[in-house]
Amino acid sequence: MSETDYETAYLREKQLRKQAEQLLEDRSRELFLANEQLKEVNSNLQEQQQIVVQSEKMASLGVLAAGVAHEINNPLGYIYSNFSSLVEGLQDIQRLLNYMDGVIAKGETAESLRDGWRNALLQFDIAYLLSDYQSLALETIEGLERVKQIVADLKSFIRQEDGEKAPVDVNDCLRGALNILNNQTKYHAQVEVDYGELPVIQGYFGKLNQVFTNLIANANQAVPENGLIRISSRLVDGWIEVAVSDNGYGISEEHMRHLFTPFFTTKPVGEGTGLGLSISHGMVQEHGGEISVKSKPGEGATFTVRLPVKA
Ligand SMILES: Nc1ncnc2c1ncn2[C@@H]1O[C@H](COP(=O)(O)OP(=O)(O)OP(=O)(O)O)[C@@H](O)[C@H]1O
Ligand SMILES: [Mg+2]
Secondary structure, eight states, X not given: OOHHHHHHHHHHHHHHHHHHHHHHHHHHHHHHHHHHHHHHHHHHHXXXXXXXXXXXHHHHHHHHHHHHHHHHHHHHXXXXXXXXXXXXXXXXXXXXXXXXXXXXXXXXXXXXXXXXXXXXXXXXXXXXXXXXXXXXXXXXXXXXXXXXXXXXXXXXXXXXXXXXXXXXXXXXXXXHXXXXXXXXXXXXXXXXXXXOOOOOEEEOHHHHHHHHHHHHXXXXXXXXXXXXXXXXXXXXXXXXEEEXXXXXXOOOHHXXXXXXXXXXXXXXXXXXXXXXXXXXXXXXXXXXXXXXXXXXXXXXEEEEEEEESOO
């Protein structure tokens, strides 16, 4: 090759390399831009997911609120009617006092006063009134306790918990979840509970409460009319194990893999969002714990939550 040949070849190669570099630079820029776009899409998605999770919580709160309103309405009904009876009874006592006033005004002898008093006791049936009063008062206190309990359960359910973990009694947490769901389960399933003796753990009461509420709600939705839901808690080798079992329709092998995936649901639109288990999974993980499932189609399901006593 002559010198010019070399030069042409060199120039051509240089040209080609420049083109290649330009191409590479264009591609990198495109890639960079695409990556930036992806980042933005991803962060939008994450924001949206947060919103959905929050609104799911609000939606399930809506359902709960309806149930809670119903639960409070019942004790409120009899507290109201008890107080109406108490007012009537007070009027009877007022009449008794007026009557005795009359007896005393007229009465001269101890004998006539004693007769007047005995007469009044019988006429106004004071013994019955008093025993009735007592049972009305006790029933009213019971109703108020019930309302107080519902409010306490609700408070712990919606408590914002981004702060420090605090001592939690897991059995209390289970009781709270059952109370909140009582309105849904009581006409549909039999609930058997078996609480073991548990140490207090460090955790978020509200979150664990929500986990158990989700699991029990799922069990209740899976069982047939008058189905069975079993809930137990145990301490096993430094772990608290809570099992929620049902004798419902069970889970197929194919569905098993997707259970904890956000938005996976087999329920009709409007009935399930498919977030219960994925949210629960996250919350259990926050406690250093795990959720496992055992199930066969047609043979019910058992969800077990394990929480380390020492996180
Ligand atoms: N106890 C159970 N028995 C049978 N299937 C269950 C049970 N628990 C969960 N599943 C299955 O897992 C799916 C996902 O449950 P998950 O709680 O995450 O969502 P969901 O109950 O469908 O809706 P959401 O909880 O948001 O109202 C359910 O749709 C159901 O198919
Ligand atoms: Mg659910």
